[in-house]
Amino acid sequence: MKKTLVLTTALTGLAFAASAQEVTVMSWGGAYTKSQVEAYHKPFTAEFGISVNSVDADNPATPIKAQVEAGNVTVDVADVEFSDAVRLCDEGLLEEIDHSILPPAPDGTPATEDFIEGALQDCAVANIVWSTVYAYNTNSVEGTPMTMADFFDTEKFPGKRGLRKSAKATLEMALMGDGVPASEVYDLLETDEGVDRAFAKLDTIKDDIVWWEAGAQPPQLLADGEVAMSTAYNGRIFNAAVGEGQPFEIVWDGQILDFDLFVIPKGAPHKEEALKFIAFATDTQRLADQASWISYGPARKSSGALVGLYSDGKTEMAPHMPTAAENLTNALVNNFEFWVDRDAELNERFNAWLAN
Amino acid sequence: MADISAPLTTADGKPLKAALASAQARARRRAFFLVLPLLAFVLLTFVAPIAQMLHRSVHNPGFTTHTDIGSGEKTPIMVNLRAWFKENPPGTEPDEAAYEALVKDLVVLRELKAPGSVGTRINYERAGSRSMFTKAARRAEKLEPPYKEAMLDLDEDWADPELWQVMRGASSAYTFNFYLAALDLARDADGSIVSVDENRQVYVKLFTRTLLLSLLITFLCFLLAYPIAHLLATLPLRHSNLLMIFVLLPFWTSLLVRTTSWIVLLQSQGVVNDTLVATGILDDDSRIQMIYNQTGTIIAMTHILLPFMVLPLYSVMRPINPSYVRAARSLGATSWTAFRRIYFPQTVPGIGAGALLVFILAVGYYITPALVGGANGQLISNLIAFHMTKSLNWSLAAALAAILLGGILVLYWLYDRLVGIDNLKLG
Numbered sequence: 001m002k003k004t005l006v007l008t009t010a011l012t013g014l015a016f017a018a019s020a021q022e023v024t025v026m027s028w029g030g031a032y033t034k035s036q037v038e039a040y041h042k043p044f045t046a047e048f049g050i051s052v053n054s055v056d057a058d059n060p061a062t063p064i065k066a067q068v069e070a071g072n073v074t075v076d077v078a079d080v081e082f083s084d085a086v087r088l089c090d091e092g093l094l095e096e097i098d099h100s101i102l103p104p105a106p107d108g109t110p111a112t113e114d115f116i117e118g119a120l121q122d123c124a125v126a127n128i129v130w131s132t133v134y135a136y137n138t139n140s141v142e143g144t145p146m147t148m149a150d151f152f153d154t155e156k157f158p159g160k161r162g163l164r165k166s167a168k169a170t171l172e173m174a175l176m177g178d179g180v181p182a183s184e185v186y187d188l189l190e191t192d193e194g195v196d197r198a199f200a201k202l203d204t205i206k207d208d209i210v211w212w213e214a215g216a217q218p219p220q221l222l223a224d225g226e227v228a229m230s231t232a233y234n235g236r237i238f239n240a241a242v243g244e245g246q247p248f249e250i251v252w253d254g255q256i257l258d259f260d261l262f263v264i265p266k267g268a269p270h271k272e273e274a275l276k277f278i279a280f281a282t283d284t285q286r287l288a289d290q291a292s293w294i295s296y297g298p299a300r301k302s303s304g305a306l307v308g309l310y311s312d313g314k315t316e317m318a319p320h321m322p323t324a325a326e327n328l329t330n331a332l333v334n335n336f337e338f339w340v341d342r343d344a345e346l347n348e349r350f351n352a353w354l355a356n
Numbered sequence: 357m358a359d360i361s362a363p364l365t366t367a368d369g370k371p372l373k374a375a376l377a378s379a380q381a382r383a384r385r386r387a388f389f390l391v392l393p394l395l396a397f398v399l400l401t402f403v404a405p406i407a408q409m410l411h412r413s414v415h416n417p418g419f420t421t422h423t424d425i426g427s428g429e430k431t432p433i434m435v436n437l438r439a440w441f442k443e444n445p446p447g448t449e450p451d452e453a454a455y456e457a458l459v460k461d462l463v464v465l466r467e468l469k470a471p472g473s474v475g476t477r478i479n480y481e482r483a484g485s486r487s488m489f490t491k492a493a494r495r496a497e498k499l500e501p502p503y504k505e506a507m508l509d510l511d512e513d514w515a516d517p518e519l520w521q522v523m524r525g526a527s528s529a530y531t532f533n534f535y536l537a538a539l540d541l542a543r544d545a546d547g548s549i550v551s552v553d554e555n556r557q558v559y560v561k562l563f564t565r566t567l568l569l570s571l572l573i574t575f576l577c578f579l580l581a582y583p584i585a586h587l588l589a590t591l592p593l594r595h596s597n598l599l600m601i602f603v604l605l606p607f608w609t610s611l612l613v614r615t616t617s618w619i620v621l622l623q624s625q626g627v628v629n630d631t632l633v634a635t636g637i638l639d640d641d642s643r644i645q646m647i648y649n650q651t652g653t654i655i656a657m658t659h660i661l662l663p664f665m666v667l668p669l670y671s672v673m674r675p676i677n678p679s680y681v682r683a684a685r686s687l688g689a690t691s692w693t694a695f696r697r698i699y700f701p702q703t704v705p706g707i708g709a710g711a712l713l714v715f716i717l718a719v720g721y722y723i724t725p726a727l728v729g730g731a732n733g734q735l736i737s738n739l740i741a742f743h744m745t746k747s748l749n750w751s752l753a754a755a756l757a758a759i760l761l762g763g764i765l766v767l768y769w770l771y772d773r774l775v776g777i778d779n780l781k782l783g
Contacts, residue, residue, distance in 0.1 A: 062745045068425060090472025090490060092425055160624070166746075199555075210648050211730060225625040266425045337487060344747050345483025351739060352558035354731040355565075 022051045023273040026063070027079040028260075029056035030216040031239040035293030036079070038311075040281035043289075047280070050273050058214045061088060064265045068093045073267045076274040079127070082118070083168075083339040085261045089123035090340075095264040096122050101275055103283045105302035114284070119299040124261035125282050128296035131255040131322035131331070132169045135237040136229040137222045138247040148254030148330075151229055152177035152201060154208050159228025162221045165211035167350035168339055169256050172332055173231065174198040176254040182332040189338065195346065199353055211354075222248055238295035238320050242310060252327040258334040259299065295320040406761070413534055413754035418477025419526035422470045431468060434461045438527040446547045450520050455503035462489070462496035480749050481522045481533060481542070488513060517545035534755035559739070559756065563763070566735045569654065570718035576658045577665040577714045578707065585669035585706075590678070600670075607663040615724050618656040622647040622728075648730030656728050661717055665710035672706030708775050712768075719764060736760060 025041065027033045033056055041052040055075070057063055061084035067073045080088070088094050099120055102111035112120060119126035134151050141157055150157055151173070163170055175185050175194065178201045188194030202209075210227050212218055218232035219240035234250060241248040262278045264271060280286065287298035288306035295317060298304065307317050318324055322331070364372040417423075422433045436457030444454075465471045475489030488511050499506040507514045521543060525533050536542060536549060540557040544550050551557070584603065588596045606614060621627045624643045632638040646652060676699065684694040722737040729738070736756060743753035771777070 059746075062748075065748050066745075087472070087476075091476060092469055092473065206731070209731070213726075224623065226623050341479070341484050341487045344479055344749065347742075347747060348558070349556055351742065352556050355558050355561055355734060 021049060021273070022053060023076045023270050023277050024053040024055060024074060025077045025079070025277065026055045026057055026060040026075045028058075028060065028215050030214075031236055031243070031294055032215065032233070032296075035235075035290055035296075036281075038293050039290035040277075040286055043286070044277055044280050048276065050276070052277070059084075061085075064088055064093055064263075065091075068266050071267065073265050073269065075265055076268040076270045077277055078263050078265060079260050080124070080263055082126075082259045082261065082334060083336040083343065085121055085124035085259075085263055086336055087340045087343075088263065089121065093266055094123035095266055095268065095271060097125055097264065097275070097278065099125075101279045103279060105284050105300065107302065109302065111300075114300050114302050116299055116301060119259060119261075121261065124263045125278055126259040126261045126299035127282050127287060128260050128290065128299060129257055129323055130260055130296045131234050131257045132164070132173075132231055133234045133237070133250050133252060133255045133322070134173070134229055134231045135218070135222065135241075135248050135250045137225065137227075138249055140225050140228045144249075145229065145251055146253060147251070148173060148176040149179065150251070151231075152205055154205055157228065160208050160210050160226065161205055162210050162212050162218050162227040162230025162232070164231055165213050165354075167346040168343065169231065169334075170202070170350070171195065171198040171346065172256055173254060174201040176330070176332070177201055182254065182330050185332055186335045186338050189342075195349070199349075202353070219246065219248070222246070234320075234322050235294040235296045242312070242315050242320075252322075253330050254332065255322055255327065256332045256334055257322055260296075291317055291321070295322075297321045297323040409754045410758055412751055413758045414532060415530055416477065416526070416534070416751040417529040419474055419523070420529045422465075422468050422473070424468075433465060433468065433470060433474065434527065435464075436460045437523065441524050441527045446521075446524060450504075450515075452502055452504050455507050455514075456501070459496050459499050459503045459507065462493045465489075466493045466496060477526055478519070478522055480752065481525070481537070482516075482519055484513070485519060485522070488519075521545050521547060534751045535759070537752055538755040538759055559736070562734070562736045562739060563759070566719055566737070566760075567763075569650070569657075569735065570715050573654060573657050573661060573718045574665075574711050574715045576654070577662050578711060580658070581662055581665035581669055581710065582703075582707075585666050585673050588666070588670050589673035589676070603663055603666050606659070611660065611723060612727075614660055615656055615727050618652070618659070618728060619647055622652060622655065647728050648733070650729070650733040652728035652730065653725045653733035653735075656724050657718060657721060660724060661714045664713045664717060668709040668713065669703060669706040672703050676702050704775075708771075712771065715767075716764060719760065 025036070027036055033054055037052075037054055041054060045051055059081075060075075060078040061080040063075070064078055064080075065088070067075065085094075089096075099112055102115075102120075102125065104110050105114040115126065116129070134145075134148070136145055136157075140159055143157065145151065145157055151161065154161070163173075171189060172185050175188060175198050176182060178197060180188055189198065210221060210230075212221060212230070215233045215236050218227075218230040219236050221227045222230055222232075222237075223240070223246055234255070237248050237250050240246040241250075262282065264274045264278070268274055282299070284300055284302045285306065287300050287303040288308075290296070291298050291303070291307045292309060293311055295310075298307065307321070309315060310317055310320075319326070321327070366372055366375045419434055420432065420438065422431045423429070424431070437454070440454045440457045462471070465474055471489045471493035472486070475486035478489065479486040492507065492510055492514070495510060513519065524547075525531055525543060533543065537552075538559050540552050540560050541549050542552050584599075588599055588603070591599065619626070623629070624645060624647075626647075628646065629638070629643040633640055633643065638644070646655065680698050680702075681694050684698045685691065689697065719735075720737055721735060722741055725733050725735045726738050726741070729735070737760075740753050740756050740760075743749045743756070768777075
């Protein structure tokens with residue numbers, strides 16, 4: 001008994017000693033968090049001896065405001081979407097990140113030039129380019145859907161549709177499904193007629209929609225046969241299809257590209273370690289490694305050439321990336337400014353539309 | 357012979373009344389110290405948060421005070437513009453002085469890095485304002501008089517009377533505008549209260565739906581629980597204990613597990629539909645949609661809240677003496693009359709307690725409708741959660757919650773008037 005007591009006390013002591021060297025990273029869960037644990041967290045701990053606590057949220061941007069305003073910040077690094085990074089930064093909820101801490105590319109190109117445009121913000125450093133696509137289960141769909149219009153055509157392709165329960169991406173897809181080319185979507189959404197048109201298009205399939213909120217849900221809904229097609233984060237579908245052998249196909253037409261960025265909430269308990277983590281995780285090699293665990297594109301140009309095979313050792317990653325040339329024919333880049341501004345208004349209308 | 361008009365005293369000469377009072381005061385103090393931990397706990401974890409919520413629903417200093425997150429230092433902002441609003445009555449056309457005040461304030465905002473939060477405050481009531489503030493603040497320092505023209509060059513929307521009305525409303529930290537928004541109302545350009553566009557109206561509808569669904573669920577729980585409780589109360593103890601475990605087992609199971617089990621059972625490729633198809637009752641194409649809609653919310657919530665009805669009913673039914681009903685029967689009452697006149701009235705306190713418990717829990721229910729409610733099975737609590745965690749408009753969330761709280765108190769008061777709160781038996 002006494003021995004155990006001594007042992008546990010010693011262990012607690014060790015745990016305390018170790019807790020000085022840790023960093024808490026909040027991400028989106030599922031296959032995506034796993035890819036980050038493999039590509040960033042494990043090598044980071046191996047190199048610096050700083051342990052990484054991984055926590056998940058449906059959207060890591062949402063707990064930040066509550067934590068910062070309550071003065072009880074437990075997260076050191078959060079992985080958030082573009083518009084959220086800009087909004088939180090504007091509201092003074094994030095620490096600014098000095099871009100000079102980011103290592104240059106292996107050929108010496110400075111980080112500020114190596115990152116793709118928009119990937120470096122005052123308070124945020126992007127790690128991946130991901131996209132919202134729609135995918136279908138080949139067992140429950142006859143024929144081959146090719147375009148965004150097919151997603152909204154329940155006569156040609158009968159079956160339920162899964163959609164993310166938010167105005168963002170849903171409205172853009174509705175317009176593209178109504179035949180609006182990607183390049184004109186945001187101009188149209190700025191107008192009341194455009195918003196009306198998007199909702200009118202959604203009305204046509206409203207009774208067939210199953211709404212999802214967490215990124216892990218669409219592969220589940222597709223696998224259960226609960227929906228025939230669903231919008232989803234492209235990496236989740238890739239991992240279910242290639243990693244788990246599910247009969248899912250991605251339709252790239254009308255995909256909506258976005259960044260995921262690392263941010264540090266103001267008052268993070270381990271700011272030094274957080275900065276170290278971000279600099280490490282977004283270097284050329286780490287971003288390339290991450291892409292071998294899930295099909296999200298690295299945010300550095302220099303990482304592109306290093307992206308090779310999926311972790312199964314045989315699948316070439318390049319064609320599965322949202323940024324692959326053949327996937328970009330009708331792609332939309334998420335307009336963060338539009339959503340920073342209109343998020344509240346359009347979600348309000350979206351909620352009203354849902355409730356009717 | 358003692359003087360009877362002199363006050364009674366104790367042995368040491370103190371007046372009896374005072375001695376008694378001090379002895380009782382000591383007892384009272386002791387009792388008070390005994391309940392003090394509980395009192396402090398209730399104040400801290402219940403009363404204070406509700407008070408803070410109510411305060412937040414009428415107080416939003418987003419346009420009047422900037423709080424530095426690092427140091428907690430508070431700086432008054434929009435000082436010049438707020439002064440202009442004070443000097444000029446509502447409806448005044450904003451003149452050059454107003455724009456000059458605005459530009460001066462924007463320069464200060466830029467230094468404080470606060471244009472985003474001020475813009476967000478205005479954006480709550482007028483969409484699209486946020487980027488106007490951040491953009492204008494970025495250039496404010498370089499603007500030259502005449503300021504009105506300079507601002508309109510940046511963005512024509514700065515002349516929008518609605519924007520000025522919203523800024524005027526926000527220029528006082530205390531406002532009832534969040535309550536207006538929570539009731540689908542808004543102020544128009546000259547400050548009078550109007551309904552918002554039809555395609556934005558959502559809250560009143562959801563309050564009504566929450567109320568109706570909660571009543572329906574309470575009623576369904578009553579219908580299901582009454583026979584169960586009766587059975588439990590009348591069976592011999594050794595059988596009823598076994599049955600009681602069936603009632604309590606789901607009660608002890610995690611809420612999430614129960615909700616997701618309903619998803620497995622009810623989804624269109626789920627157990628219920630598969631069984632119906634396998635037995636030939638349904639075609640494969642005509643599977644019933646029982647989840648991700650109102651039906652799903654009603655089924656799952658009724659099941660989850662059922663124990664809250666069964667337990668109070670059981671506790672009032674158990675002690676009812678069966679000889680009352682037997683006596684009524686022997687005096688010639690039909691079984692229905694005996695039930696209606698003798699048995700049922702004795703169970704009313706249990707029905708009241710169960711109904712109140714189920715109804716109040718149902719009104720605030722959140723996770724189950726979020727998971728199985730789809731689009732039309734959402735309740736008001738889901739929108740409160742939306743404003744708490746997604747849109748981060750906490751004042752609106754607080755106003756919605758306050759209205760919900762007020763509504764419940766009114767219903768409770770009505771219940772007290774109609775049924776009587778003394779007539780309530782929880783166990």
